[in-house]
Amino acid sequence: RRTPAASLLSRPAPLGARTRSVPTLPAPAGADAEHYSLDQALENAEDLLRKDRIDANELGMESLVLLTNEGSSGADRATYVSQVLLADDEKFSELKKVLMCGIAGSDDEDDDEHCDIDRKHNEVMRRHAFTVLGNALGVLTRHDCDRLRAILGDRSWFGEVGSLLSYLVDELAKAETHPHDACEAARCLGAILTAAPDASRCRAKELGAPEKLMVAQGVGQCRHAMLAKESSAALVQL
Numbered sequence: 001r002r003t004p005a006a007s008l009l010s011r012p013a014p015l016g017a018r019t020r021s022v023p024t025l026p027a028p029a030g031a032d033a034e035h036y037s038l039d040q041a042l043e044n045a046e047d048l049l050r051k052d053r054i055d056a057n058e059l060g061m062e063s064l065v066l067l068t069n070e071g072s073s074g075a076d077r078a079t080y081v082s083q084v085l086l087a088d089d090e091k092f093s094e095l096k097k098v099l100m101c102g103i104a105g106s107d108d109e110d111d112d113e114h115c116d117i118d119r120k121h122n123e124v125m126r127r128h129a130f131t132v133l134g135n136a137l138g139v140l141t142r143h144d145c146d147r148l149r150a151i152l153g154d155r156s157w158f159g160e161v162g163s164l165l166s167y168l169v170d171e172l173a174k175a176e177t178h179p180h181d182a183c184e185a186a187r188c189l190g191a192i193l194t195a196a197p198d199a200s201r202c203r204a205k206e207l208g209a210p211e212k213l214m215v216a217q218g219v220g221q222c223r224h225a226m227l228a229k230e231s232s233a234a235l236v237q238l
Contacts, residue, residue: 038080041067042092049098054121061102061128064095068135079143082136086151102129103167123178130171130184137191145195152196165192165200169207172231175216179224182216186230189213193237201238210238 041063048060066072067081084091085099102125140148171178171185189209192200204210213231220228 034077035080038067038077038084042081042084042095046092046094049094054117058121058124058128061098061125061132064099064132065128065135068132068139070135070139075139075143078135078139082139083144083147085132085136086140086148088151088154098125099129099132102126103133103164105167127181127184130181130188134184134187134191137188137195141191141194148191148195152192152199165189165203165209166207168192169204169209169212172209172212172216175212175219175227179216179219179227183220183224183227183230186213186216186227186234190230190234190237193234197237204238210235213238 045060045063045067048056048063051057051060064081064085068078068085070078073081085095105126137148140151168185168189172182172189175182189204193204213235217228217231217235220226220231
């Protein structure tokens with residue numbers, strides 16, 4: 001027969017006593033906490049864009065539109081997200097790839113075999129991509145122009161500035177059929193010309209930007225006020 005003391009010693013320890021505490025990293029504070037939360041938001045957008053669902057992809061792009069918009073995110077947050085998206089590094093490379101594909105467009109967009117749903121989806125994604133780029137360029141032009149100038153001076157994720165300018169000028173030529181996309185292209189072009197005039201002005205003129213901007217301006221004056229405004233602003237920089 002066991003004594004009470006022996007019985008007590010043989011009992012298993014309470015659950016709380018047997019559970020070992022797991023060390024945790026200290027929570028980020030201040031600016032680090034802000035950047036951490038924004039990185040989490042970008043990761044969520046990246047996850048949505050990886051999914052094989054149209055609604056998820058479009059929601060991911062809409063998230064990027066909001067994150068780069070000063071009105072919805074605030075100047076500091078939008079500036080940080082814009083720096084991340086435009087920086088030439090491996091951080092959030094999937095996001096940058098999707099943006100580049102949206103801006104460059106697809107060769108099969110006009111293919112008759114391309115179903116209407118896919119064509120509409122591609123148009124929405126392309127429009128969002130131009131809006132994100134326009135937001136990012138505009139935010140950095142206003143709040144961190146030196147950083148934007150350095151980005152445009154390097155070979156960034158969208159290639160040399162000349163390559164990006166060709167996409168923007170091509171989009172301006174579609175002002176009659178896609179006035180909103182042309183408006184975003186004019187906004188992007190104006191921001192690039194403002195931040196890096198020496199690197200972009202001559203190339204833009206070679207691509208016929210002044211003529212296409214004037215046509216877009218005329219279209220805007222007839223039926224798209226923002227297109228007229230952004231085209232006029234870009235023309236001033238040329």
